[in-house]
Each structure stands twice: as C-alpha cells, then as structure tokens.
Amino acid sequence: MDDGLNELFSALSDPTRRAILGRLAYGKATVAELAKPFKLSQPAISKHLKVLEEAGLIRSGREANSRPRELEPDAFKKISDWIADYRRFWDQNFDRLDDYLSTVQGNENDKSGD
Amino acid sequence: MDDGLNELFSALSDPTRRAILGRLAYGKATVAELAKPFKLSQPAISKHLKVLEEAGLIRSGREANSRPRELEPDAFKKISDWIADYRRFWDQNFDRLDDYLSTVQGNENDKSGD
DNA sequence: CGAGAATATAGCCATATAGGTATATAGCTA
DNA sequence: TAGCTATATACCTATATGGCTATATTCTCG
Numbered sequence: 001m002d003d004g005l006n007e008l009f010s011a012l013s014d015p016t017r018r019a020i021l022g023r024l025a026y027g028k029a030t031v032a033e034l035a036k037p038f039k040l041s042q043p044a045i046s047k048h049l050k051v052l053e054e055a056g057l058i059r060s061g062r063e064a065n066s067r068p069r070e071l072e073p074d075a076f077k078k079i080s081d082w083i084a085d086y087r088r089f090w091d092q093n094f095d096r097l098d099d100y101l102s103t104v105q106g107n108e109n110d111k112s113g114d
Numbered sequence: 115m116d117d118g119l120n121e122l123f124s125a126l127s128d129p130t131r132r133a134i135l136g137r138l139a140y141g142k143a144t145v146a147e148l149a150k151p152f153k154l155s156q157p158a159i160s161k162h163l164k165v166l167e168e169a170g171l172i173r174s175g176r177e178a179n180s181r182p183r184e185l186e187p188d189a190f191k192k193i194s195d196w197i198a199d200y201r202r203f204w205d206q207n208f209d210r211l212d213d214y215l216s217t218v219q220g221n222e223n224d225k226s227g228d
Numbered sequence: 229c230g231a232g233a234a235t236a237t238a239g240c241c242a243t244a245t246a247g248g249t250a251t252a253t254a255g256c257t258a
Numbered sequence: 259t260a261g262c263t264a265t266a267t268a269c270c271t272a273t274a275t276g277g278c279t280a281t282a283t284t285c286t287c288g
Binding site: 005006007008009010012013014015018021022025071073074076077079080083085086087089090091 | 121127128139188201204
C-alpha cells in the first residue's frame with residue numbers, strides 16, 4: 001500500500017541528497033566524486049548514499065576499486081506518479097494532457113521523428 | 115535556492131500527512147473531519163496540519179467555529195517541477211511530450227479531440 | 229456573560245537522523 | 259604479501275520528530 005513513499009520522500013528531504021541526485025543526473029559517479037562539492041566528511045556522504053540507495057533512488061555498481069553510483073529511474077517515476085494524482089489542482093491543461101498520454105501509449109510505433 | 119523543498123519533502127515523508135492530503139483532494143475539511151480516520155489524538159493531527167501548512171501544502175480558512183483546511187496547489191507544482199528535471203530518465207516519451215506541451219501552451223484552442 | 233465545541237499550544241518521552249572521528253574492509257599493484 | 263586507495267561501519271553526540279496528556283484559546287449560542 002505504501003510502496004516505499006516514506007523512505008522516498010524522506011530521502012529527498014535533505015538538500016545534500018538532492019544535490020547528489022542532481023550530480024548523478026549527469027551520469028555515474030564515484031563516492032569521492034560525489035563527496036567533492038561538500039564540506040562533509042566522507043562517511044557522512046556514504047551515509048547519505050546509503051539512505052538514497054535504501055530508498056531506491058540510486059544503485060551501486062562495482063568498478064575496480066570503486067563503487068560508482070547511478071540513478072534508479074523507477075523511484076523517480078514512483079514519486080511522479082504520486083504527485084500526478086494532484087495534478088488537476090494546478091495544471092489547467094491536465095485533461096488534454098491525459099488524453100495525449102493515452103494516445104501515444106496506445107500507438108507506440110508512431111514515431112513522428114524527422 | 116532551495117524554495118522550501120526540504121520542508122516539502124519532509125512533510126510528505128509521513129503517511130498520516132499524505133493521507134490527509136489525499137482526503138483534502140476531495141475538498142475542504144475541518145480538523146475533526148481530518149482526524150476521524152486515524153487513531154491519533156487530536157493534538158497529533160493538529161501538529162501534522164501545522165507541518166503541512168508550514169511546508170505550504172495546505173492552508174487554513176476560518177468558518178464559524180472551525181478552521182477548515184484545503185490544498186495549496188503551488189506546493190504540489192513545486193514538487194512536480196523538481197521531479198520533472200529527472201523525467202528523461204524513465205519516460206521514453208518525454209521529448210515528444212515536451213513538444214506537445216509547448217504546442218498546447220502556444221495554441222490554446224487547438225482541441226484535437228479525435 | 230457562561231458553557232460548550234473546535235482547535236492550538238505546552239511540556240514530556242522515545243526514537244530517528246545528521247554529523248563527527250576512528251577504524252574496518254576490499255581491491256589494486258608493486 | 260604489503261601498502262595504498264576507495265569506501266563502509268561502529269560508536270558517540272546533538273537535535274529533530276512524532277505521539278501523548280493536560281491545558282489554553284477562540285468562537286458560537288443561549
């Protein structure tokens with residue numbers, strides 16, 4: 001019933017963690033790279049990464065000596081889905097948007113590129 | 115720089131508070147009405163409401179003896195905007211969607227209903 | 229005005245969280 | 259294997275948070 005929203009929102013409530021996600025939006029990064037912009041200790045960053053990973057927002061890889069992190073899209077989608085339930089409150093175009101989404105999803109190969 | 119995202123996400127990290135927002139999506143409600151579904155004490159609910167209000171997710175009105183709460187759409191939009199920056203990570207249709215949005219916004223009366 | 233209803237505030241407790249330093253672990257590389 | 263690098267874990271401290279009970283505040287109404 002909860003789908004981890006507690007952990008998700010809680011993880012996002014910290015600015016350091018959001019900044020880390022912002023950095024990861026540009027691509028995979030090691031702990032050291034992620035720690036660089038902050039005045040925090042390395043263990044503090046590791047702790048934040050653990051919180052993010054347990055919330056499902058990132059995942060760890062293994063590359064030689066390091067454990068690079070990258071974003072885990074599903075978690076973002078989960079949040080987006082939650083917020084979408086409130087969309088009608090602020091988005092005047094929401095109804096038509098909804099129509100459009102049904103359209104593209106039911107017509108996947110209509111790739112109107114070029 | 116922060117725009118209250120800390121408080122926003124923090125407020126949303128509690129299931130009681132999310133449930134309250136869910137109830138308010140159906141319309142304005144008094145504290146007593148909001149408290150009804152929970153086993154929590156009335157002060158506990160009042161505290162949750164205070165957190166929600168300070169985060170900007172709801173606002174209080176005044177009606178006779180009661181202080182009905184209602185949703186504050188801007189806060190939801192703020193979150194939606196934040197998450198939108200990550201949309202390309204999970205939404206394959208995002209680019210086309212983006213196109214569509216520019217289109218409707220620049221062409222309000224183009225109602226392409228079938 | 230006085231009583232009662234609706235809600236807020238105060239004060240207390242238990243647990244969670246963020247940060248730090250010290251130390252442990254894992255994988256290269258000489 | 260020894261030593262170096264990268265990262266994680268343990269443990270401690272301070273503060274924040276959620277819940278409770280008791281009490282205060284604010285209206286409405288007779």
